[in-house]
Amino acid sequence: GEDVEQSLFLSVREGDSSVINCTYTDSSSTYLYWYKQEPGAGLQLLTYIFSNMDMKQDQRLTVLLNKKDKHLSLRIADTQTGDSAIYFCALVDSSYKLIFGSGTRLLVRP
Amino acid sequence: NAGVTQTPKFQVLKTGQSMTLQCAQDMNHEYMSWYRQDPGMGLRLIHYSVGAGITDQGEVPNGYNVSRSTTEDFPLRLLSAAPSQTSVYFCASSSPSGHRGGLDYGYTFGSGTRLTVV
Numbered sequence: 001g002e003d004v005e006q007s008l009f010l011s012v013r014e015g016d017s018s019v020i021n022c023t024y025t026d027s028s029s030t031y032l033y034w035y036k037q038e039p040g041a042g043l044q045l046l047t048y049i050f051s052n053m054d055m056k057q058d059q060r061l062t063v064l065l066n067k068k069d070k071h072l073s074l075r076i077a078d079t080q081t082g083d084s085a086i087y088f089c090a091l092v093d094s095s096y097k098l099i100f101g102s103g104t105r106l107l108v109r110p
Numbered sequence: 111n112a113g114v115t116q117t118p119k120f121q122v123l124k125t126g127q128s129m130t131l132q133c134a135q136d137m138n139h140e141y142m143s144w145y146r147q148d149p150g151m152g153l154r155l156i157h158y159s160v161g162a163g164i165t166d167q168g169e170v171p172n173g174y175n176v177s178r179s180t181t182e183d184f185p186l187r188l189l190s191a192a193p194s195q196t197s198v199y200f201c202a203s204s205s206p207s208g209h210r211g212g213l214d215y216g217y218t219f220g221s222g223t224r225l226t227v228v
Contacts, residue, residue, distance in 0.1 A: 008150060033216060042200060043153075043219040088152060096160065097168065098143065098202070098217050102152035 002026040002093040006101035013109050018076040020104045022089035027051075027070060029091035034063065034074045037086045037103070046087070047074070076106075084108045112136050116201050116220035123191040123227045131186040131223050133201030141204040142184040143168070143217070144176065146197040153200065159184055191227045199223045 155168030
């Protein structure tokens with residue numbers, strides 16, 4: 001089945017850029033997603049990228065997709081303490097199920 | 111527009127008890143799913159449904175049953191609770207649409223049910 005991998009933890013200083021990486025095995029997904037989960041809360045769709053795009057920018061967020069290497073990344077510019085959360089990459093597999101990575105916990109230090 | 115509503119928010123069960131986690135959505139979404147979230151393991155799919163009357167197993171279905179008699183509701187039943195089922199459970203719904211140039215399966219999530227089995 002589909003396998004989606006993320007590193008578990010990232011720590012950055014406030015004002016720096018954060019880059020969260022994700023690799024996957026199934027390349028059939030039309031969209032790839034980034035979700036954000038704040039402590040004690042549900043998941044919020046943060047951004048997405050269509051599979052025929054290489055890059056998408058949305059304010060402080062930049063999503064890069066390398067389909068050849070099956071690698072997805074989320075860059076957060078000027079990271080703030082409010083960005084501290086768990087970030088999940090996710091994609092829809094060939095059976096239309098939404099599959100998640102294990103999540104990357106981002107800690108922003110003042 | 112309430113989105114996806116899960117009840118209860120918190121529950122403590124004794125081993126062997128049964129219960130039903132409720133999930134309802136008012137967006138007329140065809141797809142609904144149940145996930146469990148455990149530390150360091152992300153979200154794992156328990157069961158999902160692509161429409162009323164249709165359900166299928168996900169990655170970790172054992173110990174759980176679902177049914178989808180209406181588009182709006184997708185209850186998750188624990189038949190005989192075990193401590194290994196202590197987790198946070200999320201329900202999600204989606205309506206694949208053809209906008210933005212392709213099929214978009216972006217899901218909307220409920221706020222979760224925190225279940226403890228003692």
